[in-house]
Amino acid sequence: MTPTLFPAHFEGDPVRIARDLLGGTLVRVLDTGERLSGRIVEVEAYDCPRDPACTAGRFHAARSAEMAIAAGHWLFWTAHGHPLLQVSCRPAGVAASVLIRALEPQEGLGQMLSFRPVTRERDLTNGPAKLVYALGLNPAQVSGTPVNSPALHLLPPDTPLTDEAVRVTARVGIKEGRHLPWRFTVRGNPWVSPALPSMDLVGQG
DNA sequence: ACTTCGATGCTCT
């Protein structure tokens, strides 16, 4: 039985934490007790203030304040009207996090399809907002709760992924900071998001 | 109050 990850596991460098989280499992337990889960096959790290892609760091308003919650809590970044699920990774006051970008569905596929009907099953959870919808997450309800909450928690990989199994690329959809190899995907996994860029910055493709 | 801009997704070609 894999132990649940606690908030203390998420204090530190979001780049390392993102890499370690890849291959783990995101578990959602509905009010009905039904269990939805998926293997984490794509993550990105954001680390204000050293990160030029971390726009939250350049603002001083409610948005970055929400994001600057203490390590080990769920939070949502909103982009283009869509909620993106993240885990905070730094002490309170610093906006840094791991963004969960794609899942390979494991338990509760039918319920997920009910939350988010798609024509191709492949499209169910292969994007950061897609997985939020598929798991039926309510950002207002989940934001600010610890990562070991019964309703939404994380399990580490059964066995750590080898470097060969991990593909390292630039992050998706950002303007600055494209040189940073802070996106981690499970090599060859069909549930990785179709988003560009796909060019490897480290290792070979 | 109005404009601009995304850490996106969808629907076409």
Place this chain on the structure above:
DNA sequence: GAGCATCGAAGTA
């Protein structure tokens, strides 16, 4: 590969 829907937040006034 391109165009558009979308919405919260920032910047401007």
